[in-house]
Amino acid sequence: MPTLSVRIDFEAGDRIGPGKIQLLENIAAYGSISAGARAMNMSYKRAWDLVEELNRILGKPVVSARTGGKRGGGAELTALGHSVVIRFRAVERAAAAAAEQHLASLQSEREDQTRE
């Protein structure tokens, strides 16, 4: 069954898609930009560029330095960063649910074609 990918397009060609969102989720899960990037085979430089692009698109930082704790260092999502992840995943779910019937029809048409 085919699935849907969504991307949010802003002015001037700026976009937020599944890659940037997964990076934010990984930064939150691993507690640092470098570990989050590594978990998805992304270079640290590329991860930083994407985080800075998100900061610019959204007007405020999505990631901040994590202070204190046993190990110090590290990074965490800001409230805005968390919110963007939540909203993107909500958009994805809503779009997938809305498209489900159309995707099923497309798939059955495809199967009809290959069966003929």
Next chain:
Amino acid sequence: MPTLSVRIDFEAGDRIGPGKIQLLENIAAYGSISAGARAMNMSYKRAWDLVEELNRILGKPVVSARTGGKRGGGAELTALGHSVVIRFRAVERAAAAAAEQHLASLQSEREDQTRE
């Protein structure tokens, strides 16, 4: 206000997105692959590659030679080609409607951030 882009993902990395769909619409509107491609600044070679990719993904041709008529030659969409366009645009509309509220919330959060 941000907008949504959607893409349909099939097995093995095959995908159908707005570019391929616009090409099919242009072929239908201009009555040939070359004129349809030209209308979107796409090379004839690239257009043919995309049409063949669509044929492969869907299991049957999406474009056929147009026979008869005053000018002969030319191309038109098959029933499958038309159906894929209709379904993709329906998926797009359904997804955009479902995402609308989330996109508005994201935008107002963005405006709050840049106003602070």
